[in-house]
Amino acid sequence: MDLQPTLVGERVLLRPTVAEDWAGQYAVASDPLIWELHPARDRWQEAMFRRFFEEALASGGGLTIIDRASGTIIGASRYCFPDPVREEVEIGYTFLAREHWGGAVNREVKQLMLGHIHRFVPTAIFVVGENNLRSRRAMDKIGGVLQPRRVERGNGQMLHDHVFYAVRRAEG
Structure with a gap:
């Protein structure tokens, strides 16, 4: 299973995160309003985001999101915690520049x-x-189904201040 593919859409390019993406990602992530509702509200601070970025690099699943029209970094996401028993992978740690919220991107x-x-x-x-x-x-909006009573992620970590959504592959 390739957790760092290059994916090309009409508006965006997703590619593996590399160390050279630091400045571009932090330029987006340094906006405190991005993290306003997030449990890690201080992630806009450089030291906190540095840790987040280093974890993305180490995860083997970090993806940088690039606006195809401008060629600039507009965010990031990650594949993580593959769970072969449950046959699932987590998608998360996503952030986008505010001008790309709530729409097609x-x-x-x-x-x-x-x-x-x-x-x-x-x-x-x-x-x-x-x-x-x-x-x-x-x-x-993307068809996520809230998972009742689930509090652990694929790596066994317990999260009591989060909720879990599942998106299942369409059959047929």
Whole structure:
């Protein structure tokens, strides 16, 4: 299963995150409003984002999101915690520049990522901060189904202040 593919859509290009993406990603992530509803509200601070970025590099699943029209970095996402028993992979740690919120870009990013990972596993899991209503609405828009009573992610980590959504591969 390739957790760092290059995915090309009409509006965006997703490619493996590399160390040279630091400045571009931080230019987007340094906007405090991006993290306003997120459990890690301080991620806009350089030291906090540095840790997040280093984790993305080390994860083997980090993807940088590039606007195809301008060629600039507009965000990032990740595939993580493949769970062979449950036949699922988590998609998460996504952030986008505010000018790309609520519309076609986020939908395209998720469609590209889902289309790729559903070639390998039937289910993608999204972990969302319980009070992050913006991200929860985005999950509804892409057909995410809230998972009742689930509190652990694929690596066994317990998360009590998050909710889990599943997007299953269309059959047939």
